[in-house]
Amino acid sequence: MGVPLGVVGVVGVVAVAVRLAVGPGAGREATLMGDIAVVGIDCAFPGARGADAYWELLMRGGDVIGDLPDGRWDRVEFPDVSRGGFTEDLDAFDHAFFSVPPREAAAMDPHQRVLLPCAWRAVEDSGTAPSALAGTDTGVFVGVMGGEWGRLTLSDHRSVTPQLGAGSSAGMIANRVSYHLDLTGPSLAVDTACSSSLVAVHLAVNALLAGECSTALAAGVNLVLSPTLGLVYRQMGLAAPDGRCKPFSLAADGIGRGDGVGVVVLRRLEDALADGSRVYAVIRGSAVNQDGRSNGVTAPSRWSQQKVIEAAYRRAGVSPADVRFLEAHGTGTVLGDAIECAALGSVHGVPRDEPCALGSVKGNLGHTEGAAGIAGLIKTALALHHRLVPASRFADGENPRLRLAERGLRLLKSPLRLPRGETVAGVSSFGMGGTNAHVVLATAPRTVTARADDRGVPAVGVFTLTADSPEGLRRNLAAQAAALAAVPRTAAAALCRTSNRVKTGLPYRFAVAARDTRQLGEALRTAAGEEPTAGEAHRPRSAPVVAFLFTGQGSQFAGMTAELHRESPAYRRRLDEADAALAPYLGTSVRDLLLSGDERVHRTRYAQPALFAVGHALAGTLTDLGVRPAAVLGHSVGEFAAAVTAGALELPEAARLVTARGALMEELAPGGAMLAVRAGQDRIAGTLAACADAPGVTLAAVNGPEDVVLAGGAEELRRVGEALCREGIHTRFLEVSHAFHTAALQPALERFGDEAGAVRTARPGIAFASTRYGRMLREDEPLDADYWVGQAAEPVRFGAALSALVREAAPTHLVELGPRAQLLPLAGRSGLAPGVDFLHPSPGEGASGRELADLVAALYRAGLDPDWEALYGPGDRRAARPAPYVFSTESRFPQANRPAPAAAPLSAPVVAPAATASPDRVTDSVLAVVVEAVTEVGGYPPGEVVPEARFYEDLGFDSVMIMQLKDRIEAGLPALGEISVPRMLPALRSVASLAHYLNRLLLAETGVTAE
Incomplete structure (x- = not known):
């Protein structure tokens, strides 16, 4: 359950004040940062795709170091640098999902291809649909080092293409994410060598605190595409012969390289709590500095490392003694481990109850370089989330020369379970050129969630x-x-x-x-x-276009909608609303009457208000869920709920009217009845005329061509019913107490008119199908006292009203609102609503929350975007984790397959048609040229481009590709000469629309008149 923003703000201010006044950093300068929540995580490391797999790898102490996969470089030629942590399926990319044409996907730096799906899944993990971020100020900060793809692909100047130019830019790695998710906040790639991604986190945090963005994606990505950097490491004496990092181990002998990509979604903590987001961990502070002029641009500086850690702790408002564990940079080089441990010991070697745990994920993955910082940060966030710190690989072979114990540090030989309360941890990442970063994290604050409703069965979602x-x-x-x-x-x-x-x-x-x-x-x-x-x-x-149909009297039953009331919080709220409006006039609770199964619900005094309450509550429930009708229709007493839904009556006014109507009608002399007849007026006219002993039987409703209702005295109706049955006509008595919609109601209607005259009415705000008039209500026709009196006295013209509604409102769905389905079967038998789907949220006895959920699901499939929150109670409004999106791996873009050069000219130009040529034949030939041109420019497989394909949404065309397409069409249709791009742009809706436009140009050139 979300926490009110105002409360969160107060809590945040108080927390900062406490940290300033009495916390571990008391007495220091007030440089505290605000708290930033890690709300989403996704990653893809060797042997570990996704956060769950990554955590499992860490907890079992897994080692992913292996031989180089096929397709990267020649292992025989470079055997010394062909082991490390390598990701499989590096060439797989779901280009269609991201609307990237195959030619462009082949030209893209694989760093871009692996980051896009990871970013999508991280946003999903944050509890947000990626599409919901479109147009927001969300920022993207990506750590990446080097530019191997550009070096590999741009050296042959003859094969340079616009796609390759954009595809090899390091800055485009962040920009691709912003573009495809339509994000408008800061978007930048960060290259500070091995500290790149932790520096990206630092920049993202500060952008959030500065208000530059409200959400930030901080990421790191690294792919080992060539042996180049491995050869550099080897020549510098930094490469591990077995390709494996062994941090803080006596066996440490250098760096092993590794692939990896990781993304975290960050938000200000108060915003995350207000939205009810799941928080993995909280970033309390961060800092970045530089070694300056030390003993070499590539050599680490103990003093700068020490200072960046101290600065991060100051900004976080914590003392080194509070830090429970550290995710170190930990490359496993002799010099690097020694300098880092000296710096850590200088900061953390304070009097403390127990040593600070130390580890480095590089022991599991290798050195993921530009992604190293994000790999460590995700490990730390998961450890805080699970309250368990994984064991340190190579802890059994600790290097004694590092003097860890006397420096207040220790390697974990087994996982460390974290105590209750807040735990603080630190993450370090140091760049080869001297740019250092440190981030301080803490466990997420405890939140109070509402308990699930204890109503016997789980809620339906x-x-x-x-x-x-x-x-x-x-x-x-x-x-x-x-x-x-x-x-x-x-x-x-x-x-x-x-x-x-x-x-x-x-x-x-x-x-x-x-x-x-x-x-x-x-x-x-x-x-x-x-x-x-x-x-x-x-x-x-x-x-979808939805119309509401409100059921009339005769559909009631004891206990109606009781199960729905038990399971739907929205329905409970709306029924309570109706109950409160009716109580002053009814003298009792209609809600209690319904829920208790009281048989008095069949008495007209109670039946009409009860049906009104159910209809109103169902309509309100659906509108709360975002189902807003384009038109309404009410059968008899159902028109009162329809009028409230349409805005023609206020709820209290309608409650007063419907209660008076029911009470006055019940006071009439008993003995009337109503008979439903499965036949049309013409067919039964002769039978009625022949029943001389039933003169009081009249027509009360025309529900369709083969559905009418007769009303009159009970004995007279019985005789008519018997006569009709002898003719093979099905009949059924309705559950009513009087002969409604007949002259027998006249004594009650005079008094009812007085009540209705005092009620204020308004013009309906949505289309209103009148079952009194059998058509749509006109603007100059009020729902005044005369209307309501005539509506009760005259026959119900449901069939005609439904026909008018379908004709004028063109609904895709009819939704009946009442305790059971009565009007939808009538609509189905009438044939007046062909092709329209029928739905009911509570279609009879035993109906529960499932039928309501089924209805919303059906409308969602049809295109409705519901207001989902109304479907769930407070206890169900908590974060859960669906499985992340699974992208297609069918399309492959292997590194060895270099991007194709510019497409060759089309081989078969189309000759301009003669003046007598058929426009249809020309269209076919022009369409073939356009399809072939689009296929070549986009690099699509033959047969994949269809006429309906949209250039921007489906094919991923941009301005560069449009110019290339123009050139190829001009070559394929030389009769057109030069095509004006500005004039062509409006036609670029789809492949077919462009072909149609070009066809018109050709016909104009030859004088053929287009159809």
Whole structure:
């Protein structure tokens, strides 16, 4: 549950004041930083894709060092630098997901390709849909060192392309993320050698504190693309012969290189707590400095390392004695380990109860260079989150010359369990050129979450998932199902709510209602099969158009909507609202009447207010969920709830009217009845005329071409019903006490008119289908006293009103609001709403929160973006972790396959058509040229470019590619001459629209008139 922002702000101020006055840093200058929350994490290190796999690797003390994978460089030629921590599938990139054409993807630095999906997954892990950040001031800060891709690809000047130029720029590594996520905050790549990514974290933290951005992605990425830097390390005497870093070990003999990418999502702590975000850890302070002119530009400086740590502690407001463990730079070089331990000992070797734990993830991964700092920071954040510090690799072979014990330090031979309360940790990262960084982290503050409602059964949630393609949707459904199969069965509502916030924004949608994770997992596995299921929808082109139908009298039953009331907090709130409005006039609680199963609900005095309360509460529940009707229709007493929903009546006024209506009608003499007849007016006219002994039977409702309702005396109706049954016509008596919508109501309606005359009304704010008039209400027709009196006395023209609603409002979905489905079957039998989907949130006895959830899921699949929070109670509004997005690995861009040179001219120009040529034939030939040109410019496989493909959203074209496309089209259609780009731009909606535009130009050149 989120904490109110005002409360968080006060808590934050008090916390800073305490740290200034009485904390470990008391008496020092007031340079405290604000607290920054780590709210999202993703990473891909050798043998560990994702934060969970990374943590598992650390806890088991895994070692990922191995031989060089195929495709990077010749292991035989460079055997001494061909071992390290290498990532598999470096060439896989889901270019279609990020709308990057294959030609551009092949030209991109692989650092860009591996960072994009990692950034996406980190944002998801933060509890935010990446699409929700579009247009925000979110910043991107990426640590990366060197420029190997540019050196590898730009040396052959003859193969240079615009894509290769942009693809090899180090700055573009951050810019790609900002571009594809549409982020407008600071975006920069940082190169301070091995400290790059921790410096990026420092810059991101300060940007957040300065208000430059409200969210920041801090990242590091490193790929070992060539042996070059390994050869440099070897010549400097820094390379480990076995490719393995052994930090602080007696066996330490140098650096082993490693791949890696990691991203953390950062927010100001008060913002994260206010939004109810899960917080892995808190960054309390950070600092960056430089060695200056020391004993060599590549040699580390003990004194600068010491100063940067002390500065970070001052900014964090902590004392070195408070620091429980340190994630050191720890390269495993003799000189580097000695200098770092001396600096750490100078700072931490204060009197303390127990030594400060020391470790370095380089012992597991190797030195990930530009990503080294982020690898250490993620390890530390996870350790604080799990309250467990992994053991230090090589702790058994500690180098005694480092004098760790006397310096207040120790290597962990087994994991260290952290005590309750706050724990402080530090992360160091030092650059070869002398730029040093240190970050201070602490455990996340404890938050109080609301307890789940104890109502007997788990709440029903709606699990949502989106993807960029049908294949992507099934792939991710399978991944979610597999993740659920690996965990114990639990309630699903919190996970569903998180999916609503995170797994949205992509064109292909899935949604399914579920109570628990086992039930959800089964639904996901079914949906992941080859055949599309009801839960899967293709890309919705627009939002659904919904019309509400409000049920009338005769649909009530004892205990109606009781289960929904028990399970839906939104429905409880809305029913309470109706109950409070009705109570002054009804003299009792309609809510209690419903929930107790009281049979008095069949008495007209109570039935009409009860049905009004249910209709109003269901409508309010749906509008709270973001389901806002384009039109409403109410059957008989259902028109009162329809009028409130349309804004024509205020709730208290409607409550007064409907209560008076029911009470006055119940006071009439008993004996009336109503009979539903499954036949049209014309068919039963003869039977009615032949029943001379039933003169009081009249038509009370025309619900459709083959559905009418008769009303009159009970005995007379019985005789008519028997006669109709002899003709094979189905009939059914309704659960009513009087012959409504007949002249028998006249004595009550005169008094009811007096009540209605005192009620204020307004023009409906949305389209209103009148079942009195059998058409849409006109602007000059008020819902005044005359309307309500006539509405009660005259036949209900439901069929005609429904026909008008469908014709004029063009709904895609009809939603019936009442205790059971009565109007939807009528609509279905009438044939008046062809192609319209029917939905009901509470379709009868036993209906619960599942039917409401099913309805919202169906509308979501159809394109609605609900206000999901209304579906969940406070106890379900907590962060959960769906499985991260699984990207396609089918498209491969191996390093050995250099980007293709500029595309050759099209081989078969199209000859300008003769004046008598068919416009259709010309269109086909022009379309073929455009498809071939787009395929060549984008580097797409033959047959992949379809006419419907959109240039920007689907194909990823930019201004450079548009110019290249122009050149190829001019070569393929020489009759056009030079094409004006400004005039061509409006046609670049899709491949087909461009072909159509070019075809018109060709026809104009030849004098052929286009159709």
